[in-house]
Amino acid sequence: MAKGGKGPKGKKITLKVAKNCIKITFDGRKRLDLSKxxxxxxxxxxxxxxxxxxxxLSRNMIRKIPESISKFQNLRWLDLHSNYIDxxxxxxxxxxxxxxxxxxxxxxITNGLPxxxxQLKNIxxxxxxxxxxxSVPTTLGALKELHEVGLYDNLLTSIPNSISKLPKLKKLNIKRNPFPKSEESDTFIDTIKRLDNLYLVEDKDLCSNCLRKCQQARDKLNKIKNMATGAPKKAIFSNLVSPNSMAKDSQEDWRIRSTSP
Structure with missing residues (x-):
């Protein structure tokens, strides 16, 4: 990203250019692709x-999204990642x-989240x-249809209960945030029990309480498996996903593959 000043003069997009950038997705939806x-x-x-x-509009140098964007009343999918928006x-x-x-x-920044x-009840x-x-606004806890939330690589020191207790939450990515060691882990443990995928840091970066509970869960699972098979086997945590490095993270992982309600 450019540092300081007004930055380079960007490409002018005309209506004709925009029309030529409309694509039809595999499921028959109209997508206006002005990325890069x-x-x-x-x-x-x-x-x-x-x-x-x-x-x-991802991977551009846009600094401001106007209020008039609400004119897209049929929009189901909006990608603004990798811009200069504050x-x-x-x-x-x-x-x-x-x-x-x-x-x-x-x-x-937090104050930049209205x-x-x-009101995005279907997101x-x-x-x-x-x-x-x-910090994360507690009001986001009103978004009861949320399945996936990405909060990685921010300055967060805690996660509101209203977020971790979202009823349909399946994927939560909170990697690389400065959570203090004194942070209470009960909220995270309760969340883990409900998630299909939780993106975690390495064990050396876990607080002592989280590490202890993970070890206890591992030992308990190993004990159950040993009783069932009579032979020790390596515990498999099918619901805990270790992501690739940030450089290899694909933005497409966050795209809803099926947007049918």
Whole structure:
């Protein structure tokens, strides 16, 4: 990302260019793909294409998303990752058809997350990783349809109970945050019991309480397996996923493969 100043002058997107960037997805949805176009300002001309189902503005140099983005009333999928955005518009909360929102790898701070995000009642995937968040708004706990949440690589020291207790949460990525060793681990342990995938750090980075509970769970599982088979076997934690390095993480892992309600 560019440092300081106004940055380079970006590519101008005309309505004609935008129309040529509309693609039909495998499931028949209209996607406007303007990723990796060197865009510095949100192209207002695309508001005339507000019947698209998906909008990809990722990997550009956009600093501000206008309130007028709410004109995309049919949008189900919005990808804004890898830009310079430090604040999301309040009108984003009006886009209640959204199922997927990726704003990772930006410059978002906690105050840049509008309260209105709690109106996205249908959203299933929310990626806020690689930003500058020092806390997570508890109001996000109102998003009861959330299946996947990305909070990795921020400045978080705790996770609100309202997030960890989301009823449909299946994947939670909280890697590389400065959680203090004194952080109570009960919330995380309760969350682990319900998740299909939890992205973890290495054991050397775990707090003593978390490490102790993981060891106890491992020993208990080994004991059960030994009683069942009569021979010791290596414990397999099928629900604990060790991710690749950040450089190899694929943004497509956060895309909903099926957007059917």
């Amino acid at each position: 176009m060197g865009i510095t300002n949100f192209p207002k001309c695309i508001l005339r294409l507000n019947d698209v189902d998906e909008l990809d 604040k999301l518009p309040e009108s984003l909360g009006q886009m209640t058809t959204l199922l997927y929102l990726n704003v990772s790898n930006n410059r978002l 309260v209105e995000l709690n 299933r995937t929310l990626n806020l990783g690689l930003n500058h968040l020092d």
